[in-house]
Amino acid sequence: MKKKIALVTGITGQDGAYLANLLLNKGYKVYGTYRRSSSLNLWRLEELGILDSIELVSLELLEKSNIERVLRLVKPNEVYNLAAQSFVSMSFENPIYTVKVDAIGVLKILESIRMIDKKIKFYQASSSEMFGEAGLKKLNEKSNFHPRSPYAISKVFSHYMTINYRESYDIFACSGILFNHESPLRGTEFVTRKITSTLAEIQAGRQKILELGNYYAKRDWGYAGDFVEGIWKMMQNDKPKDYVLATGEEHSVKEFASLAAKIMGFNLVWKGSKPNEYAINKDTKKIIIKTNNLYYRPSDVSFLKGEAKEAKKDLGWKPKIKFIDLVRIMVESDKKRSLNGRILR
Numbered sequence: 001m002k003k004k005i006a007l008v009t010g011i012t013g014q015d016g017a018y019l020a021n022l023l024l025n026k027g028y029k030v031y032g033t034y035r036r037s038s039s040l041n042l043w044r045l046e047e048l049g050i051l052d053s054i055e056l057v058s059l060e061l062l063e064k065s066n067i068e069r070v071l072r073l074v075k076p077n078e079v080y081n082l083a084a085q086s087f088v089s090m091s092f093e094n095p096i097y098t099v100k101v102d103a104i105g106v107l108k109i110l111e112s113i114r115m116i117d118k119k120i121k122f123y124q125a126s127s128s129e130m131f132g133e134a135g136l137k138k139l140n141e142k143s144n145f146h147p148r149s150p151y152a153i154s155k156v157f158s159h160y161m162t163i164n165y166r167e168s169y170d171i172f173a174c175s176g177i178l179f180n181h182e183s184p185l186r187g188t189e190f191v192t193r194k195i196t197s198t199l200a201e202i203q204a205g206r207q208k209i210l211e212l213g214n215y216y217a218k219r220d221w222g223y224a225g226d227f228v229e230g231i232w233k234m235m236q237n238d239k240p241k242d243y244v245l246a247t248g249e250e251h252s253v254k255e256f257a258s259l260a261a262k263i264m265g266f267n268l269v270w271k272g273s274k275p276n277e278y279a280i281n282k283d284t285k286k287i288i289i290k291t292n293n294l295y296y297r298p299s300d301v302s303f304l305k306g307e308a309k310e311a312k313k314d315l316g317w318k319p320k321i322k323f324i325d326l327v328r329i330m331v332e333s334d335k336k337r338s339l340n341g342r343i344l345r
Contacts (some may be wrong), residue, residue: 007076009033009059009109010083014185015125017044019080019228024053026232031074033059033083044185059083061105067112071120078121078235081109084155087189088129091151092298102154103161110165110173118171121235124162126175127155128220128246128304138307140244141177148301163242172240179220179246179306181227182326184333192221195257196330199264200338202288209288213295215254215277220305222247223321223329233315246306247319256327257289263331 006023010016011032023030034040036058045051057074060066061083071079084102085091091098106124113120131139132146147153159175166173186193191212201207222245230245254270257279261268267282268289279289311317321329 003027003029004078005029005031005074005076006078006080007031007033007070007074008080008082009061010081010125011054011056012041012044013082013086014044014183014187014224015181015228015231016080016082017048017050017185018183018225019082019231020045020054021048021050022228022232024050029055031055031057031076033057033070035060047185061101061108064108064112067108068116071112071116075117076120078123079109079113080123080125080231080235081106082125084125085151088149088151089295090189091149091154095150098150099154099157102151103157106158107161110161110171113171113173114165114169118169121172121240122162122165122174123231123235124158124173124175125231126159126162126177126242127152128177128179128244128306129301130156130159130177131301131304133301133303135303138248138305139246140307141242141310159242166240172235174234174237174240175242176227176231176234177242177244177306178227178231179222179244179304181222181224181245182330183224184330185224186330191253192256192330193334195253195260196264196327196334197338199257199260199266199288199331200334203264203266203335204338206338208286209290210257211290211292211295212253212257213292214275214300214302215257215291216252216274216302217300218250218252218303218305220246220248220250221256221323221326222319223326226319226321230311230315230317233311233317237314241314243311243315244306244308245311245317245319246308247323248305248307249323250303250305251323259324259327260331261289263328264335
């Protein structure tokens with residue numbers, strides 16, 4: 001039987017690396033894209049031990065002719081679009097670039113598939129950030145979007161464009177609305193990995209303090225390794241359909257930081273009151289966690305929690321790693337890295 005061929009954009013990121021590993025284990029030939037104009041960061045693929053099993057090709061989402069060239073070269077059965085300007089805070093600083101990549105870039109891929117081969121299956125990485133400030137309720141595929149950042153707005157555009165190409169051109173195109181999913185392969189720009197990596201460096205004596213923005217924002221945090229399995233299952237459906245992937249639990253940034261500090265071995269106590277709480281290590285009497293207004297966004301989302309009933313019913317998918325285990329995995333990984341003198345970013 002001929003091997004399936006998968007093209008994964010953004011393969012050097014967290015989700016791309018885990019997805020590539022899963023696809024290889026399922027017998028796929030995997031091509032991964034990178035931007036020729038940026039430095040190539042391959043540490044995630046190296047850490048999973050799969051770098052030599054992947055064919056890397058350069059791809060620029062801003063150039064439609066480049067997308068067409070890659071599709072003709074690779075001839076994929078499935079395209080997983082995970083490439084994005086994925087930092088919410090950065091999207092406020094670079095809104096035009098964010099829109100070009102996260103919105104128009106997706107349209108260029110869809111249009112290239114329509115023109116070259118409509119049998120290619122397409123997956124778009126949507127985001128729970130699209131829901132915005134939706135109140136204290138579980139969010140599912142029928143919930144309304146109210147995006148509150150250029151990143152989220154771009155993702156809404158791409159989400160609906162994926163639906164449009166599915167309905168207009170009979171292309172197998174689907175989106176996964178993934179709630180926050182973390183792992184030791186997260187970049188340190190993301191708050192969860194910032195917490196675990198900085199606490200490890202504080203314990204090693206190379207840093208003194210962890211500065212965070214909104215402690216009180218609550219998110220539905222799961223394990224990225226679980227979520228990529230859900231992504232693959234969506235693409236094996238008989239018919240394309242969009243799904244929410246989530247754990248159905250919410251935890252605050254403060255809760256994540258407190259648990260990570262405890263697992264790391266800090267004897268933590270919180271002092272002060274909102275919004276200026278800070279955490280002291282009781283053993284040293286030194287402040288190790290405090291707030292910094294520079295990390296607040298112009299408009300933020302205070303609460304996000306998902307409901308993945310449809311994915312469980314149709315795909316048989318549900319998360320396996322619990323919140324406490326996710327935090328422990330990330331803490332232990334960064335603690336080991338820090339002891340070796342190398343925090344991977």
